[in-house]
Amino acid sequence: MPKPRADMGNRVSTVLARQLGSQLLGFRETAGLNQTQAAQALSAQASKIAKMEHGWVPFRDPDVVALCSAYGVGSPDTVDALLRLAKLDRERRRAKGWWATSLTQGSLREYIAMEDVALRLRTWQLALIPGLFQTPEYMRALSVAAVSPDRIDEVERLVDVRVRRQRRLHGDNPLRVHAVIWEAALRQMIGGPQVMRQQLEHLCSLAEMPNIDVQVLPFRAGVHLCGGGPFNILSFVESGALDVVHMDGLRSTSWVEGAEESAAYTELFARTCATSLSPYDSLRVMESVAKGMNE
Structure with a gap:
C-alpha cells in the first residue's frame, strides 16, 4: 500500500x-x-x-x-x-493535550498523542538513556549539543516536553516500559561525571518500579542484531499485529508501519532481550557504573 x-x-x-x-x-x-x-x-x-x-x-x-x-x-x-x-x-x-501547543514538529506531536494512549512501550537504545528515563540535567546536556547557538532558547522547551512525557510512567494506569540499553549508553559521559551519576541513580530507581523493566546488553555479548539504530515499539492492544514501530530522535520521529514490519522488529527486540542481562543483573551493573563515576 x-x-x-x-x-x-x-x-x-x-x-x-x-x-x-x-x-x-x-x-x-x-x-x-x-x-x-x-x-x-x-x-x-x-x-x-x-x-x-x-x-x-x-x-x-x-x-x-x-x-x-x-x-x-x-x-x-x-x-x-x-x-x-x-x-x-x-x-x-x-485529543487536545498539552503537546498540541507545546510542539512545532507535527511528527513529534503525533508520537506523543499515541504514547498517551498506548499500553506498552518496548525500547532499544544504543548510545543514550531512553527519553522517558532521562533526568533534566541529562536532557539539557543533550539539547545544548543538538541545538545551534542561535536557537539555544529552545533547550528549556525541549526539556519541558520530555519531562511532561514522563508523567505516563506514573498514575493509576501507567505505561508499561521494557527497555534494553547497550552498555555504551551507561558509560558515555553526557554532561560530565556528576550528571551521569545522577542519571544512572535515577535509572536504577526507575528499574525497581513494577511497570518498568530494564535490561543491559553488555559489551561482552559481542556482535548484536540491533546495530542499525535505536527503535521503539508502541502497543495499543494485546495483539502484536497492532504494534507500531518508531525511530525516536531528539526533535522528530519516523514511523515503520504494517503488520509484517512491526512483527520483524518485535522479533528483533525479543532476540536482543535474550542476549542481554536479566533485569536483576542489569540493575547491579547500573549501580556499579554509577558508583564508578568520579568528579
Missing part, C-alpha cells in the same frame, strides 16, 4: 488509522474482494473504502463490524482488537 501524504484537505491520515486500514486491507485481499464489492457492505462508494484503508477518516464501529463480516473475519478477539484501535484513533483525533 503506498504511503499516504500527511494530510488531504480537512482530513488527516493518522498512524493508528493507517494501521487499522492496513489490517482491513489485508482481510479484504484475503477474501478476494475489490473496493467496490467491499463498499456494498457499507452501502457506500468504493472511495470510502479507499479513504479508510489509507487512514484518511476516523472509523465508525458499525463500519468495522460490517467489513469484518463481509471479509469473513470470525474471531471475536480480532474484531474487538480492531474496534479498540478504532476507538483509540477517534480519541487521538479529538
